[in-house]
Amino acid sequence: MIVEGATEGGPLHPTSGLIVRPVADGEREALYALRARVFLGESILRPSGATLLSDDWDEHPASTNLVAVAGGRVVGGCRGTMTTHGIDAAVSPLFDFRPHLGRDRRLVCLGSWLCLDPDHRGRTTGLRLVKAVSALASEAGMQTYCAAVRPDARPLFLRLGWHDLGPPFRHPVADIGVQPMARRADSTTINGGNQ
Numbered sequence: 001m002i003v004e005g006a007t008e009g010g011p012l013h014p015t016s017g018l019i020v021r022p023v024a025d026g027e028r029e030a031l032y033a034l035r036a037r038v039f040l041g042e043s044i045l046r047p048s049g050a051t052l053l054s055d056d057w058d059e060h061p062a063s064t065n066l067v068a069v070a071g072g073r074v075v076g077g078c079r080g081t082m083t084t085h086g087i088d089a090a091v092s093p094l095f096d097f098r099p100h101l102g103r104d105r106r107l108v109c110l111g112s113w114l115c116l117d118p119d120h121r122g123r124t125t126g127l128r129l130v131k132a133v134s135a136l137a138s139e140a141g142m143q144t145y146c147a148a149v150r151p152d153a154r155p156l157f158l159r160l161g162w163h164d165l166g167p168p169f170r171h172p173v174a175d176i177g178v179q180p181m182a183r184r185a186d187s188t189t190i191n192g193g194n195q
Contacts (some may be wrong), residue, residue, distance in 0.1 A: 001123075014052070015179075016140060017071070018068055018069070018070045018075070018120075018124075018125060018128065019068070019069045019070075020056055020066060020067070020068050020069075020128050020129055020132045021067065021069070021078075021080065021132075022064055022066055023065040023067045023069075023077070024067075024076065025139055027067055027069070027074050028054075028058075028065075029052065029064060030067075030073070030074040031052055031067055031077045031162055032052040032054045032058075033051060033052055033053075034074055034075075034076070034115055034117060035053035035054070035077065035113055035115050036050050036051055036052055036053040037114070037117075038115040039053055039113075039115065044150065044176060045174065045175075045176060046175060049189075057079070057081055057112075058079065058185050060079060060081065062081050062082050062083075063079055063080065063081040063082075064080050064082075064120045064133075064136055065077060065078075065113075066078055066080070066132050066133055067138070068116075068120070068125050068128065068129055070120070072089065074087045074127060075094040075115075075117040075119070075120045076114075076115065076116045076120055076125045076126065076129050077113060077114075077115050077129070078111060078112070078113055078129045078130065078133050079111070079112050079113045079133070080109045080110070080112075080133040080136055080137055082108075082109050082137060082140050082142055083107055083108045083109075083142065084147075085175055088108075092110055092112065092146070092148045092161045093148075093174070094171050094174060094176070094178050094187060095148040095171075095178060095180045097110075097133040097146045097165065097180065097182065100163065100165045100166070100182070101144060101146070101182070102103065106157070107141055107142045107143040107144065108142060108143075108144045108145075108146055109133070109134075109136075109137030109142040109144070109145045109146070110146050110147065111130065111133050111142070111146070111147035112147065112148070112178070112179065114126060114129060114130065114147075114149075114153060116129075121123075126153070126156050127156060127159070127160065130156065130157065130160055131160065133145075133158070134183070134185075137165060137185070138185050142185065143184060143185050143186075144182060144183070144184050144185070145182060145184075145185070146180070146181070146182045147161070147162075147180075147181055147182075148178045148179075148181075149178070149179045149180075149181050150176070150177060150178070150179070151168050151177045151178075151179045153180070154168075154179050155158065157181050157183075160183070161177035161183050162178070162181045162182060163181065163182065163183070164179060164181055165180040165181060165182050166180050184186075
């Protein structure tokens, strides 16, 4: 299990007071509340009045939610869903990665729900969460990492060696801006990827 201090592409700075690790049962509500504040409160998704935001994949055995905790408070989160338990992680509710991955789609980790408390943006929190979910996926034998990224988060992913799998678009149902991105565990270019 990946916890703070594990590395993939460099140290995760365990001395900063921020810990990145799998969510504990007592933190799930705080994670889902942070998602709601970020995705609904900031109008990334259509506001619904919900105070918690989760979906069926949060409890699926192929998924792992990670949290960033500072001062005993959840200040960030993301989820990795692996191609295990008979599911195809190359299919996201926002984008079908399969045509872009070809043979690379057998061992895929789909990253989702990256969210940060406004006070922890522009620091290393997002970077550390993405590195941690990538390390978790690598530990599980996944070879390709995919995410339907918000366009404003694209620079973070580019910094970590991810690349675009096509142009950004506005999802017609979710009404959210999406930039499909991917990265191979060995950092080689994915078929059809733009560097």
